[in-house]
Every structure is written in C-alpha cells, then in structure tokens.
Amino acid sequence: MRPEVPMLIETARTLRRDIFTMIYQAGDGHPGASLSVVELVTALYFKVMRIDPARPDWPDRDRFILSKGHGCPAWYAALARRGFFPLDWLPTLRKLGSPLQGHPDMKKTPGVDMTTGSLGHGIALGAGMAAAGRLLGKNYFVYVVTGDGELNEGIVWEAIQSAAHMRLGRLIVFVDHNGWQSCGRVEQVSGLRDIAGRFAAFGWHTQEIDGHDFDQILSAIEVAQAERDRPSVIVARTIKGKGIPFVENDNSWHKRVPSRAEYESAMKHLSA
Numbered sequence: 001m002r003p004e005v006p007m008l009i010e011t012a013r014t015l016r017r018d019i020f021t022m023i024y025q026a027g028d029g030h031p032g033a034s035l036s037v038v039e040l041v042t043a044l045y046f047k048v049m050r051i052d053p054a055r056p057d058w059p060d061r062d063r064f065i066l067s068k069g070h071g072c073p074a075w076y077a078a079l080a081r082r083g084f085f086p087l088d089w090l091p092t093l094r095k096l097g098s099p100l101q102g103h104p105d106m107k108k109t110p111g112v113d114m115t116t117g118s119l120g121h122g123i124a125l126g127a128g129m130a131a132a133g134r135l136l137g138k139n140y141f142v143y144v145v146t147g148d149g150e151l152n153e154g155i156v157w158e159a160i161q162s163a164a165h166m167r168l169g170r171l172i173v174f175v176d177h178n179g180w181q182s183c184g185r186v187e188q189v190s191g192l193r194d195i196a197g198r199f200a201a202f203g204w205h206t207q208e209i210d211g212h213d214f215d216q217i218l219s220a221i222e223v224a225q226a227e228r229d230r231p232s233v234i235v236a237r238t239i240k241g242k243g244i245p246f247v248e249n250d251n252s253w254h255k256r257v258p259s260r261a262e263y264e265s266a267m268k269h270l271s272a
C-alpha cells in the first residue's frame with residue numbers, strides 16, 4: 001500500500017458523510033451516483049491534480065469535468081474539504097440562490113471547471129480543453145469522469161473518435177462503471193458491454209481497475225499520464241451507492257432522500 005492511502009481512505013469516508021448529509025438536508029439529490037465516484041474524486045483532488053484552491057482560475061491548473069453532473073455532491077464535498085470554498089456552503093445544496101446547484105454550474109461555484117448535467121458532453125468538452133492546452137503551450141492534464149449510462153449518448157463516440165484523431169495525450173477519462181443508469185442496468189438499456197474494447201477500437205489507451213482501490217487508481221493515473229500520444233481511458237469498476245450497505249447496488253437510490261432513521265444509520269456506519 002502506498003503511504004498516502006490511509007489518508008485518502010479517511011478523506012473518502014469524510015466525503016461520504018458530507019454527501020449523505022447534504023442530500024438529507026437538501027431533501028433532494030442523487031446518492032447512488034455520488035457515492036460511486038468518491039475514490040476517483042478523492043485521488044484526483046487530494047493527491048494527483050495540480051491545483052491551487054486560492055486561485056481556482058489559475059490558467060496552468062489541471063482541469064476536471066464531472067460529466068455525470070448529478071453526482072456533484074461528491075465534487076462539492078471535495079472542493080470544500082480542499083479549501084475552494086467554506087464548508088458551511090455544503091448545507092445550501094440545491095437551495096434557491098445557492099452557489100451549489102443540483103447540477104454543477106461553472107459560473108456559480110469556485111473550482112467547477114465546466115457546467116454539466118446534460119449528459120454525454122464531458123468527453124467532448126475535455127477534448128476541447130486538452131486541444132486548447134496544446135495550442136496554448138500549456139502542460140495541464142484534463143481529467144473527465146463519465147458515467148457508464150451516459151455512454152449511450154451519440155456525442156460521446158464522436159468525441160472519442162476526435163480525441164484519438166487529435167492525439168490528445170493529456171486527456172484522461174474515467175468511466176465510473178457501476179453498471180446502472182437511472183432506469184435500469186446499462187447493459188439491458190443500451191446493450192453497452194466491453195467498454196475498454198470499444199475505446200481501444202477508436203485508438204485510445206485503455207486500463208481497467210477497481211474504482212474503489214486507491215493503489216490501483218493512482219497507478220493507472222501514472223500510466224495514463226505517461227501516455228503522451230493518445231488519450232487514455234481508465235474503466236473503473238465501481239459500486240453504485242458504495243460505502244453505505246443499504247444503498248449499495250440498490251438502484252432505487254439513484255435519486256432518493258434518506259429518512260431520518262436511514263440517515264442516522266448511514267452516519268453510524270460511516271463513523272465506525
């Protein structure tokens with residue numbers, strides 16, 4: 001185990017408490033999709049990315065796009081814990097006028113590099129940022145987290161083809177492969193299978209990992225960063241609702257608010 005992993009595990013547990021608390025207090029939100037990306041977001045924000053919370057618009061920063069924008073409680077918790085804005089913003093999630101909208105808004109939230117929520121756009125947006133960085137002579141990386149369900153949007157595959165054609169070596173995409181989308185199993189809804197094989201056919205560098213294992217996440221990122229002549233995808237097998245036993249793999253938690261008893265049970269589990 002890498003020396004930083006115990007800190008990352010503890011941070012992930014803190015983010016999960018933040019996420020469930022925010023959604024409970026907001027009375028609305030997407031717990032399952034937020035909980036499955038926690039380790040990916042934690043690794044990026046607390047270990048990997050070159051960022052400066054005091055300068056969220058720093059031109060040389062690494063970029064992050066949460067293409068599955070409905071998972072934004074995970075992003076907001078990471079940004080707050082990393083110092084981009086005060087922790088006392090978190091209870092304002094989804095409130096009228098709050099900087100923390102139900103889907104990410106780059107004009108409202110410090111550290112949010114791209115507005116998302118309309119699904120399927122993240123890879124195309126990331127490709128644009130990576131191409132711009134190369135034109136400007138910058139050496140930042142662009143990280144995108146996309147859901148597996150949103151891969152059924154046509155623009156995704158257009159972007160995948162273009163990014164490979166443009167040899168965007170600084171574009172690194174994670175697929176949060178939890179197997180579910182809002183209306184059911186991804187494979188049953190759209191027929192999508194062999195995600196890595198499909199990216200490879202378009203010319204991408206591909207890796208498949210356990211998306212909750214920090215050693216695997218960090219190693220995969222290092223390998224992807226070294227791949228400078230083609231974009232990289234890291235297919236991260238995850239569990240929707242990871243970390244809270246009664247939420248895990250139960251798709252009724254795609255969009256659902258915990259009862260008081262459920263909230264207290266989750267907090268007890270995440271504090272143990």
Ligand SMILES: [Mg+2]
Pocket residue numbers: 147148149176177178179180181
């Ligand atoms: Mg999914």
